[in-house]
Amino acid sequence: MTTTTREQAGKSKDVIKKDGKTFFEFTDRITAFDGMKKDEYPDKGEVCCRLSTYWFEILEKEGIPTHFRAFVPPNVMEVEYLEIIPVEVIWRNFVAGSLLKRYESGEKPLVGIEPRLGARIPEGICEFTTKFEATDRLIDEQEVLDNRWLTREELDMIKESTRRVNNVMSAHLLEKGIILADFKIEFGKNLAGKILLADEVGTPDGCRFWDAGSYDEGRIESLDKDVYRYEKGDLSDAYATIMRRICG
Ligand code: UDP
Numbered sequence: 001m002t003t004t005t006r007e008q009a010g011k012s013k014d015v016i017k018k019d020g021k022t023f024f025e026f027t028d029r030i031t032a033f034d035g036m037k038k039d040e041y042p043d044k045g046e047v048c049c050r051l052s053t054y055w056f057e058i059l060e061k062e063g064i065p066t067h068f069r070a071f072v073p074p075n076v077m078e079v080e081y082l083e084i085i086p087v088e089v090i091w092r093n094f095v096a097g098s099l100l101k102r103y104e105s106g107e108k109p110l111v112g113i114e115p116r117l118g119a120r121i122p123e124g125i126c127e128f129t130t131k132f133e134a135t136d137r138l139i140d141e142q143e144v145l146d147n148r149w150l151t152r153e154e155l156d157m158i159k160e161s162t163r164r165v166n167n168v169m170s171a172h173l174l175e176k177g178i179i180l181a182d183f184k185i186e187f188g189k190n191l192a193g194k195i196l197l198a199d200e201v202g203t204p205d206g207c208r209f210w211d212a213g214s215y216d217e218g219r220i221e222s223l224d225k226d227v228y229r230y231e232k233g234d235l236s237d238a239y240a241t242i243m244r245r246i247c248g
Contacts, residue, residue: 002019005018009024010199011029011030011031011038012026012027012030012044012048013025013026013027013200014027016076021078022078022080022081023072023076023078023079024049024076024079025075025076026044026045026046026049026075026076026077026200027040027044027045027075028040028041028042028044028045029044030228030235032225032228033229034134034135034136037228039228039235041235041236041239042236043236043240045075046075047203047240047242047243048075048200048239049071049075049076049077050071050247051202051203051242051246051247052068052077052200052201052202052203053068054202054247055169055201055202056197056201058168058172059165059168059201062168064164064168065196065197066196066197066198066201067080067082067197068080080190080196082188082196082198083189084131084186084187084188084198084199085149085158085186085187085189085195086130086131087128087129087130087131087139087186088128088129088130088131088136088184088185088186089126089127089128089158089159089184089185090127090128090182090183090184091124091125091126091127091163091165091166091185092121092124092127092181093120093121093181094118094179094181094182094208094210095110095114095116095118095119095121096117096182096208097182098138099182100117117220118220124166126159126162126163128140128141131186141155154195157195158187161187161195165183165185165201166180166183169201169202169207172246173209174212176246177211177212177213177245178209178210178211178212178245178246179211179212179215180207180209182207183201183202183206183207185197185201186198204223204225204239205224205225207224208222208224208226209222209223209224210222211223222238223238223241223242223245224238224242
């Protein structure tokens with residue numbers, strides 16, 4: 001007898017368990033501002049699934065272990081079952097999003113970096129937010145350790161993996177005239193206790209992509225979910241364009 005179960009994983013994906021295997025179905029759902037804004041856009045799930053597949057394959061070749069097992073066209077991915085670590089990892093190369101809001105609310109989050117959308121953060125920074133709270137909350141490394149979500153060694157390993165994911169994706173994207181301004185990734189532990197890159201990676205849902213030519217001319221042209229967040233154009237068109245530019 002075969003059994004199939006489906007549950008919602010995060011806001012835009014469903015997890016399907018079938019015959020002892022685990023699958024992610026990338027849906028057309030999109031949400032922003034902690035779920036306050038939500039919609040569906042045709043082909044959005046397929047774009048994010050294809051892009052995640054593209055990047056997982058590249059990252060695996062670069063020696064970064066991931067939960068990716070197989071692409072099941074058009075919008076499903078077989079993955080290794082993981083227990084998700086309850087921390088979202090954010091890497092930033094440029095000032096945008098919630099970092100800019102922190103500047104605007106009077107904080108001085110980074111020393112020596114201009115409080116301006118698009119200011120470059122020369123060495124990049126790695127930040128952590130909670131995953132399973134109603135709204136994402138910025139946490140420091142000590143809170144991650146105090147909650148026993150990660151050991152010091154695991155935390156350092158995750159930071160180093162995130163830096164490598166950034167280096168690999170940024171270099172590939174620059175060749176295609178795209179700046180990787182920031183991104184969010186997640187990690188999980190497999191049954192053997194090994195930490196793997198999880199969830200999705202390198203999609204316009206989880207990254208800020210900026211057109212490099214426009215940036216050089218002093219404009220920010222978003223090729224990602226900011227098109228939806230700030231109603232800068234049609235999301236299906238924007239996502240189809242970024243997929244073509246990245247995957248060819
Ligand atoms: N991000 C994400 N999921 C989240 C929060 C952030 O994928 O729940 C991504 C977001 O798209 C951006 C990066 O992480 O590429 C940094 O997001 P930020 O903290 O600036 O928050 P935002 O204002 O974008 O929600």
